[in-house]
Amino acid sequence: MAxxxxxxxxxxxETRLVRLVRDSPVHGITDLNVSSALRGDFDAAYLDGDQRNVLPTDTQKNSAYVWAKKVVPDPIEAYGLALAHHFVDDVAPVEAARIEIERFDWTRVAVGGAPHDHTFVRTGQEVRTAAVTLEPPATHVVQGFKDLIVLKSTGSRFKDFLVDEYTTLQPTDDRIMATSLTARWRVSDPAADLDWNGMYAGVKAVMLERFATLDSLALQQTLWHMGRAALEAYPEIAEIRLVAPNKHHFLVDFTPFDESNENEVFHADDRPYGLIQASALRDDAAPAGDAWWTFVDLA
Known part of the structure; x- marks a missing residue:
């Protein structure tokens, strides 16, 4: 067998780079973690150790730096598309490129009640992410975020579940629902004038609104409705995937203290935790192709 x-x-x-915009007294800052991966005519490197078609990974790092100078990386999706096109269009053996980006937000420090021109503090509710896959003729952009911690103190239930001889969990009509949400959504062959920043803010807003307002019977149900709301709001999105670890909060038993505890004091358990994953997609959406490239597993 061969x-x-x-x-x-x-x-x-994970090329870490910080891009400053210093064309006025008020400076701007973009803080990124950039990863690149190339596919193409590289079989000889693996089979025979022949490196003649291999663009060194150190060169890929330098390209990420240079393109951050050429294209101010805001939005990060436009920067990722430009860097991917450089590798595919300018480096002959490269047939496809994937650029993955994480963005870390900063806010200006207040001095005398006003934002300072060039002093910042690290902030942000979540880490914004983007993954650009350029595999001509197809282009896929996966926009998203990770580590968005969100909690609702009521409006969540969990009952009528399957029970066997090992079940100890008690049903509840009122519980804390909390998670550290990861969400990624795919746009295939995006329009050149697509408002990436507007889409990002809009998708996050509609999903958080659905999380807040849905009378939830399960975290699974909540994720489905959040994903569906994003697709309903943005027809450009072909599919969305969500991962939500259940950040459990258990009511402390005050019986030994001869006190009542009416859903007021909880202990937060970091592990083990339920891990809920869901996706929503349009039944007529073009397929993403090789999922290894275009939409990595979020598990």
Whole structure:
């Protein structure tokens, strides 16, 4: 039985860069973590150690720096598209490129009640993410975020679940629902004038509104409705995937203290935790192709 080389890619992971905009007394800052991966005519490098077609990963790192100078990385999706096109269009052996980006937000420090021109403090509710896959003729942009911690103190239930001889969990009509949400949504062959920042803010807003207002019977139900709301609001989105660890809050038993505890004092358990994953997609959406490239597992 023959053994052959399977799918492969190589690149530079987690290039940390900070881009300052200093064209006025009020400076701007964009703080990124950039990873690149290339596919193409690289079989000889794996099979024979022949490096003649291999663009060094150190060069990929330098390209990320240079393109942050050429294209101010805001929105990060436009920067990722430009960097991907550089690799595919300008480097002959490269047939496809994937750029993954994390953005860390900063806010201006207040001095005398006004934002300071060039002093910042790290902030942000979540880490914004983007993954650009350019595999001509297709282009896929996966926009999203991770580590968005959200909690509702009521409006969540969990009961009528399957029970066996090992079940100890008690049903409840009123519980804390909390999670650290990861969400990613795919736009295929996006229009050149797509408002990436507007879409990002809008998707986050509609999902948080659904999280807040849905009388939830399960975290699974909540994720489905959040994903559906995003697709209803933005026809450009082909699919969305969500991952939500259940950040459990258990009511403290005050019986030993001869006190009542009417859903007021809880202990937060970080592990083990339920891990809920869901997706919503349009039944007529174009497929993403090779999922290894275009929409990585979120587990």
């Amino acid at each position: 053994i052959v080389l399977g799918p492969n890619q190589y690149g530079k992971a």
